[in-house]
Amino acid sequence: MKKALPPQTILHPHPVLIIGTYGQQGKPNLATASWGGICCSEPPCVAVSFRKATLTYHNIIESKAFTVGIPCSDQAALADYLGMVSGKDENKFERCHLIAQKSAKVNAPFADDFPYTLECKLIHTFEFGLHTQFVGQIVGILADEKILGEGGAPDIEKVKPIIYGSFGSSNYYALGEKLGRAFSLGKKIF
Amino acid sequence: MKKALPPQTILHPHPVLIIGTYGQQGKPNLATASWGGICCSEPPCVAVSFRKATLTYHNIIESKAFTVGIPCSDQAALADYLGMVSGKDENKFERCHLIAQKSAKVNAPFADDFPYTLECKLIHTFEFGLHTQFVGQIVGILADEKILGEGGAPDIEKVKPIIYGSFGSSNYYALGEKLGRAFSLGKKIF
Numbered sequence: 001m002k003k004a005l006p007p008q009t010i011l012h013p014h015p016v017l018i019i020g021t022y023g024q025q026g027k028p029n030l031a032t033a034s035w036g037g038i039c040c041s042e043p044p045c046v047a048v049s050f051r052k053a054t055l056t057y058h059n060i061i062e063s064k065a066f067t068v069g070i071p072c073s074d075q076a077a078l079a080d081y082l083g084m085v086s087g088k089d090e091n092k093f094e095r096c097h098l099i100a101q102k103s104a105k106v107n108a109p110f111a112d113d114f115p116y117t118l119e120c121k122l123i124h125t126f127e128f129g130l131h132t133q134f135v136g137q138i139v140g141i142l143a144d145e146k147i148l149g150e151g152g153a154p155d156i157e158k159v160k161p162i163i164y165g166s167f168g169s170s171n172y173y174a175l176g177e178k179l180g181r182a183f184s185l186g187k188k189i190f
Numbered sequence: 191m192k193k194a195l196p197p198q199t200i201l202h203p204h205p206v207l208i209i210g211t212y213g214q215q216g217k218p219n220l221a222t223a224s225w226g227g228i229c230c231s232e233p234p235c236v237a238v239s240f241r242k243a244t245l246t247y248h249n250i251i252e253s254k255a256f257t258v259g260i261p262c263s264d265q266a267a268l269a270d271y272l273g274m275v276s277g278k279d280e281n282k283f284e285r286c287h288l289i290a291q292k293s294a295k296v297n298a299p300f301a302d303d304f305p306y307t308l309e310c311k312l313i314h315t316f317e318f319g320l321h322t323q324f325v326g327q328i329v330g331i332l333a334d335e336k337i338l339g340e341g342g343a344p345d346i347e348k349v350k351p352i353i354y355g356s357f358g359s360s361n362y363y364a365l366g367e368k369l370g371r372a373f374s375l376g377k378k379i380f
Contacts, residue, residue, distance in 0.1 A: 002302065002332035004294075009228045009328065010344055011236055011308065012260055012351035013203045013365070037201060037227030039239045040318035044197045047237060047323070049229045070202055076369040080376030096379060104194075112192065118201065126314065128230035128325065133237070135318065138199065142192035153358035154200055161202035163353065163365060168343035170372045175203070175353060176364035179266040182354060185362065186270030189286060 014164040018069035020110045021059035028100035028109035031056040032083030044138040049131040055087040064122040065106035069114035072160045076172045105140045116143035204354040208259035210300045211249035218290035218299035221246040222273030234328040239321040245277040254312040255296035259304035262350045263364045295330045306333035
């Protein structure tokens with residue numbers, strides 16, 4: 001028998017995504033988001049949601065592009081900082097000694113410091129209420145060679161991404177042990 | 191210097207979501223999805239994407255509702271199976287000895303076996319290409335009492351969710367060690 005809880009935005013595991021955008025006078029910004037995920041395989045698309053109160057919301061509306069950097073476990077304090085401070089108040093690249101690089105494919109910056117970054121062209125904007133969802137077509141990926149695995153794609157074991165607990169346990173976590181192979185483990189049940 | 195990779199749908203960590211729907215003659219179905227995430231805080235909403243070729247796509251279009259179950263690490267083989275077999279070919283509830291319960295709030299079933307389940311009312315449908323994104327308003331949560339943490343919300347450490355590696359390392363993983371407190375770790379940088 002389950003206990004009925006009120007509606008809450010909880011869906012484990014939550015990702016930790018670092019969104020790069022340009023603002024006025026080409027000022028680069030980074031902001032952490034956890035409301036997001038892949039939303040289409042072809043064209044490859046990612047969705048991220050922001051409140052209108054954020055600088056990133058306005059930057060994406062204006063520049064029609066963003067990057068999505070995936071931080072590693074060692075960068076949890078940095079990722080947390082980038083979600084606590086607004087780019088309206090601070091140049092977060094300078095404050096964190098990050099070097100803003102310009103994507104060659106979209107009008108958005110990224111920090112070379114993260115293991116890999118998706119380069120995204122805005123293709124849809126949906127207003128849902130407090131949050132607006134931006135759907136970006138992934139037009140390229142910039143990755144450290146050392147984090148690549150099968151087929152030349154980023155390998156989660158080498159990336160060592162951060163997992164966010166959200167409500168219930170508001171902590172960051174590392175990736176744990178391997179449970180088994182996808183599209184194989186389930187054959188036990190056939 | 192980063193290596194430029196072709197576009198791919200990779201965004202670590204990927205969630206493992208079990209989507210419950212009713213089909214024709216009220217036949218309950220469960221299907222595993224990894225393309226999804228929270229997309230709005232108020233109203234609380236979750237987005238999940240499916241291909242038109244799936245039974246779940248048609249079931250959501252017809253029933254305008256779905257549930258999102260979060261499996262635990264011990265259920266990795268079950269979650270994998272539910273993503274490998276179509277409900278068109280098999281009654282997955284029966285095959286896996288799961289008991290289909292009806293949500294009291296939306297027209298969708300869930301399996302009592304998962305630590306918690308979101309009950310979702312379809313509010314938007316967006317066609318992106320190969321995938322269609324369904325946005326559900328979370329109208330309730332059904333949870334095991336033993337997995338609740340701070341403020342009565344599901345605690346990721348007690349839920350022990352599954353993390354999917356996707357391309358690059360196509361395995362399932364457990365949650366790892368705690369890295370630090372969110373909205374606190376970043377204060378080091380202030």
